[in-house]
Amino acid sequence: KAGVTQTPRYLIKTRGQQVTLSCSPISGHRSVSWYQQTPGQGLQFLFEYFSETQRNKGNFPGRFSGRQFSNSRSEMNVSTLELGDSALYLCASSLGTSNTGELFFGEGSRLTVL
């Protein structure tokens, strides 16, 4: 069974640009969550999608957005990039229909903003 796949793994952007990251969940999983990981702030929850609807949202500015497609694949977009957006962005999938909160993580997309 394939795991969570994130693309691209590494990318470099400049301030003001935008970026789109992609996440393919484990087959059968309907929930996709996104986390930002930085040395200073640790792991912070961005948002969660379930059946194409945003179900939970963290405390990030509107520049951070996401969506989920009918096949459960998800994308997140960051517009008007700032230096502070440099981070490892982790995607996690789960069934979404239980309340155990067990997530399966991808290897992440490492974004560097210059």
Add this chain to the structure above:
Amino acid sequence: AQSVTQLGSHVSVSEGALVLLRCNYSSSVPPYLFWYVQYPNQGLQLLLKYTSAATLVKGINGFEAEFKKSETSFHLTKPSAHMSDAAEYFCAVSSSNFGNEKLTFGTGTRLTIIP
């Protein structure tokens, strides 16, 4: 609101020694608690989870954790450290509300194993 506090951002132990990584939680509802491990340049892997069944939880790679409600703790232990245990460990909490897939993570503890 939920939170977890991990005491000690860096822990070093000798190979073969006991590993103890500390986690205290705060939750207004019965919590679900997790320990995840992250190896360099990789995502997070679930070590073990507590979901209100047995208070002593056994996980992968010989790790276990004990849920102590009176102490609001969920410390991670391993009797004998191995070089391959060197990684960063994260404690996380989730509410027991149905459909809440949001995890709140601690700041992490980097474990170093001394040969």
